[in-house]
Amino acid sequence: MALLEVRSLTKRFGGLTAVSELTFDVNEGEILGIIGPNGAGKSTVFNLICGTLKPTSGTLTFRGENITGLPPHKIAARGIARVFQGNVLFPESTVITNVLIGMHLHTGLRTFGFLFGGHHARRREKALRERAMEILELVGLADQADEVASSLPHGNQRHICLAIALATEPRLLLLDEPVTGMNAEEVAAMLETLRKLRREQGMTLVVVEHNMQAVMGLCDRIVTISYGKKICEGTPEQTCSDPAVIAAYLGAEDDVA
Amino acid sequence: MSRSGRTWSKALSGTVFLAVVLALPWILRPLKSSAYWTHILILIAIMILATSSMRAIFRTGELSLGTAGFMLLGGYCSALLSAKVGISPWLAMLLGAIFTAAIAALVAYPFFRVKGVYFVICTLLLGFIFLYLAGYLDKLTGGWQGFQFYHISPVLKIGSLTIAFTTKTNIEYYYLAVVVVGICLFILHRMEHSRVGLVWKSIREADQLAQSVGVNLMAHKIFIFVVACFFTGVAGGLYAFHVHALSPTSTPANVFHFFTSVYCLLYMVIGGVESFYGPLIGATLFMLLREWARPLSEYWPLVMGGILILVVFFMPKGLAAFREYIPEWSSKLRRLLRQRPTGTTQP
Ligand SMILES: Nc1ncnc2c1ncn2[C@@H]1O[C@H](COP(=O)(O)OP(=O)(O)OP(=O)(O)O)[C@@H](O)[C@H]1O
Ligand SMILES: [Mg+2]
Numbered sequence: 001m002a003l004l005e006v007r008s009l010t011k012r013f014g015g016l017t018a019v020s021e022l023t024f025d026v027n028e029g030e031i032l033g034i035i036g037p038n039g040a041g042k043s044t045v046f047n048l049i050c051g052t053l054k055p056t057s058g059t060l061t062f063r064g065e066n067i068t069g070l071p072p073h074k075i076a077a078r079g080i081a082r083v084f085q086g087n088v089l090f091p092e093s094t095v096i097t098n099v100l101i102g103m104h105l106h107t108g109l110r111t112f113g114f115l116f117g118g119h120h121a122r123r124r125e126k127a128l129r130e131r132a133m134e135i136l137e138l139v140g141l142a143d144q145a146d147e148v149a150s151s152l153p154h155g156n157q158r159h160i161c162l163a164i165a166l167a168t169e170p171r172l173l174l175l176d177e178p179v180t181g182m183n184a185e186e187v188a189a190m191l192e193t194l195r196k197l198r199r200e201q202g203m204t205l206v207v208v209e210h211n212m213q214a215v216m217g218l219c220d221r222i223v224t225i226s227y228g229k230k231i232c233e234g235t236p237e238q239t240c241s242d243p244a245v246i247a248a249y250l251g252a253e254d255d256v257a
Numbered sequence: 258m259s260r261s262g263r264t265w266s267k268a269l270s271g272t273v274f275l276a277v278v279l280a281l282p283w284i285l286r287p288l289k290s291s292a293y294w295t296h297i298l299i300l301i302a303i304m305i306l307a308t309s310s311m312r313a314i315f316r317t318g319e320l321s322l323g324t325a326g327f328m329l330l331g332g333y334c335s336a337l338l339s340a341k342v343g344i345s346p347w348l349a350m351l352l353g354a355i356f357t358a359a360i361a362a363l364v365a366y367p368f369f370r371v372k373g374v375y376f377v378i379c380t381l382l383l384g385f386i387f388l389y390l391a392g393y394l395d396k397l398t399g400g401w402q403g404f405q406f407y408h409i410s411p412v413l414k415i416g417s418l419t420i421a422f423t424t425k426t427n428i429e430y431y432y433l434a435v436v437v438v439g440i441c442l443f444i445l446h447r448m449e450h451s452r453v454g455l456v457w458k459s460i461r462e463a464d465q466l467a468q469s470v471g472v473n474l475m476a477h478k479i480f481i482f483v484v485a486c487f488f489t490g491v492a493g494g495l496y497a498f499h500v501h502a503l504s505p506t507s508t509p510a511n512v513f514h515f516f517t518s519v520y521c522l523l524y525m526v527i528g529g530v531e532s533f534y535g536p537l538i539g540a541t542l543f544m545l546l547r548e549w550a551r552p553l554s555e556y557w558p559l560v561m562g563g564i565l566i567l568v569v570f571f572m573p574k575g576l577a578a579f580r581e582y583i584p585e586w587s588s589k590l591r592r593l594l595r596q597r598p599t600g601t602t603q604p
Contacts, residue, residue, distance in 0.1 A: 050469060073471045088463055115453050
């Protein structure tokens with residue numbers, strides 16, 4: 001049984017069908033890529049999985065349970081985390097506070113401690129802070145823990161977004177364009193972090209990305225969508241040589257590597 | 258070293274502040290109009306509580322202009338319970354606040370379905386609805402004539418100390434208001450500096466992201482709204498038992514009129530939204546200023562508007578952050594002074 005099963009997923013916005021009859025599996029421990037030209041519906045797929053949008057039809061099964069139509073906070077509690085397209089973080093907070101907020105589900109605080117603090121809560125927050133530092137260590141931001149998030153360069157902000165998602169202790173991590181807009185060095189660092197997550201924690205990743213070189217090097221399997229429909233599913237090699245994929249990209253733009 | 262120094266200076270300024278607050282009626286005593294000034298101080302305490310409640314909701318990024326309306330609910334409810342049912346004012350004030358919170362809980366879900374300016378409008382109109390209900394339900398509330406009540410006040414005795422709800426000696430009521438407002442502010446302060454405060458902050462900064470890390474947006478927004486309206490209800494109750502006369506008229510002089518919500522907003526912004534002490538500073542300063550500016554009478558709104566605009570332009574973080582402005586301004590001034598001469602030599 002796959003970790004996440006997507007079956008006949010469809011989303012219509014008025015007359016526009018952004019995602020159409022999409023079916024694929026995400027297996028435990030793999031890195032799955034989702035590619036497609038601009039406006040193909042990749043982010044919409046993430047929004048559907050995370051509950052930000054409700055599907056028009058179709059089902060989502062996560063670890064054997066139907067999660068279709070659950071609100072985002074419940075999806076998060078089930079173990080699906082997400083890095084948004086663009087740098088969506090808590091801009092006015094410090095880097096470490098960003099991660100601490102990400103730990104919302106794992107504070108281990110009782111109602112009183114949650115609402116009013118107190119001794120026990122303070123001890124707990126200290127432990128959480130240590131855990132947050134570990135996560136920052138992992139993404140290579142431990143030095144900048146006390147900087148205001150929005151003051152850091154784009155590449156670092158992207159790592160903060162990743163750190164926030166990791167703080168939720170996910171089983172499945174969805175990344176929407178994790179390396180877009182980064183320089184070569186930052187790309188390499190991000191890809192290495194993602195590989196390490198899979199290698200050391202056995203995390204399952206789904207990556208949407210336009211940087212073809214990155215996708216091909218990172219992913220085990222790739223699902224290609226165009227106009228909301230799946231046009232190809234296979235290994236990076238198979239995807240590269242697939243005529244439908246080439247046609248879709250040539251029709252839209254020339255950035256296929 | 259520096260941290261312990263900071264806690265020390267914090268403790269010291271806290272003690273000084275508390276001492277001043279407690280000693281104020283005695284300081285004012287020699288004045289001829291000391292009773293009047295005590296009355297003003299009580300109003301300031303009440304408005305601080307109302308403004309702090311508004312700010313608590315604002316921490317999540319939503320602005321509620323229902324303050325006056327919820328104060329009206331708390332005020333009328335506790336006054337009616339006390340005057341018509343005969344419940345002790347202590348209990349009545351609590352029940353009034355609970356009633357206010359219950360009404361807030363009822364409207365919170367539909368209200369938080371909308372965001373931004375739509376939410377503002379909803380809360381604003383709700384305030385007007387309460388005002389008109391208080392006017393039209395005349396069998397219950399005394400209608401547009403308002404509602405006066407005089408009663409022999411029950412007394413609370415703690416050892417040799419007696420506290421009474423009377424209209425004659427304001428000083429006792431001042432201490433009562435300080436204690437009640439102090440407890441409410443303490444609770445709000447604790448919440449803001451614990452986990453739930455962090456959650457509010459996260460909702461304001463990026464609600465979608467907060468949701469994606471497991472924050473139940475709706476539940477948290479409703480919770481803080483209900484809590485804040487409870488405290489607004491307390492503020493209304495404190496007001497009711499202070500003036501013993503409530504009115505639903507829509508004159509700006511009536512606290513339950515929408516103007517109060519606007520004033521709270523001004524106090525909050527002028528004091529500084531970011532700081533917990535913003536409402537304290539904003540409300541105190543402006544309400545005192547208004548008293549001193551009485552001779553200006555109808556020009557007061559003009560002056561207030563002018564000051565507000567200046568504050569918004571030059572102190573966007575409010576008066577509470579005044580320490581941050583000094584280096585900023587001095588460097589600006591220095592730059593200006595340095596530019597002058599070069600500017601004149603150029604053709
Ligand atoms: N909330 C929405 N309401 C209406 N239309 C939407 C909405 N969200 C997305 N769309 C439309 O659905 C289509 C797919 O959008 P989506 O953001 O999923 O594309 P994408 O594949 O992520 O593109 P990109 O690579 O540019 O990020 C687009 O045509 C977009 O305009
Ligand atoms: Mg997208």
